[in-house]
Amino acid sequence: MSEPLPEASLNDKIALVTGSSRGIGADTVRWLAAAGADVVINFRNKAPRAQKLADEIREGGRKALVVGADLTDADSVSAMMQSVNDEYGRIDILVLNASGGMEANMGEDYALKLNRDAQLGVLDAAMPLLGSGSRVVFVTSHQAHFIRTTPTMPEYEPVALSKRAGEDALRERIPELTERGIEFVVVSGDMIEGTITATLLERANPGAIASRREEAGKLYNVSEFAAEVARAAVEPVPADNTRLVGDISSFSAE
Template sequence: MDHEETARPTGTPPPLRADAGGDFAGRVALVTGAARGIGAATARLLAARGAAVAVNYRKSAERAQEVVDAVTRAGGRAVALQGDVTDAEQVDALVAAVEAELGPVDVLVLNAAGIGAHEARIAPATELGWDDLELVVVRQLKALFLTTRVVLPGMTERGRGSIVAVGAALARRPAPRFLPLAVAKAGVAAAVRSLATEAGPHGVRVNAVEPNLVLTELAHGVPEQQRRAAAERAALRRNGTPEDVAEIIAFAASERAGYLTGACLLADGGTTFA
């Protein structure tokens, strides 16, 4: 979340021109939850660097198509594909559609949390019920597990691939009232490390990127004073943007990070350890 003196503005990002010789030339990327925010920024960036991108969405068909249109105007290739990544049958259908439209998945970005922001309760732990915790944790881990389970076998068979999960700095430095999300994102970090040990011998890397408060549309619901305080806690004295996080995801997914696996990269502007 941001404030102008301590953060970048949140307007529409400048168009990215597709580079046929970029880091992801000839690669197919699937970005889950890519209709808006970090997912949309990542889809646009991967396409600009040469990938053919599947823009996954659950409900926001119009927003996903806007991402596809932006990629197409810039000379890239993308398709919008619906699918709830917490539903096994829909995940199977989603990956089959990606392969039919674009080809086998080389890069998987696990951005979808499996739950809408309005569905998760933010409250002191003593005011939460077990269902509140279970809802967030189970959906988050299902979104990661079900998609990875379908995509990983093809990657291992081909002897290459990169998976990047979007975690959260909350997994390392929890905050009051966010117990379910902190537990869920700690689970993401554990899953990434475990998957990395299994996939590494087959040439597949698995990493996570852990942002803190990012200036997405959802951040507009956070009071200005809280956004300003979050920015002031950061060593860089600003909040992050979706484009900031997308750059780190793209690095982790690329062959430039060919010796990086099992890592959870903080993308918090120096907040966690500032």
């Protein structure tokens, strides 16, 4: 797959990607660093993977700061931003990628805490580091983005509803962000082959991914979707602040 961004197009830029020790977040970091960005790799409990990714980025000639933080814990997020401030002094690209809610034994309201409350908490904590010309990217799924008009699999519905709640809450901040010269864009994609969410869905509903692949004609893999997230960090923001990736013919517009 060709590089999604021109070489050196992000030189002197600082990018923080939440949930970036693996999956879409890790590949987004790779794409941004390949374009010249220095990066912040955030993880919750995958420190060795995060360090391995950081070593890879450094070998490519870019700086990489690894910061563990539980995004549902305000003090943890505050400490992460302090580390970023100490190392870089600013954030040019903030990718709100971390999400979840299908994990076992995390509490009844965990999905809402992570997918709505934590997203706002990270944005609030990052605001002092975001200057005019910076950009915030929120990563979601079609199943969440269109949940009000298109039902999803029962196993995924609580996550979809919480992700949409997070998107709505972030969209309410657009006027404030715009006033500060900060751009905001939502990137929505279909089920992504190879993600933790897809794996958990398949476990709860065997055949769900294959069925969706057949219906859509194609599902993006992790690297392909991460490339779209990276593009969303630099390409012009659509008028409705929404970048839809892949087929949406199965989803009803609001």
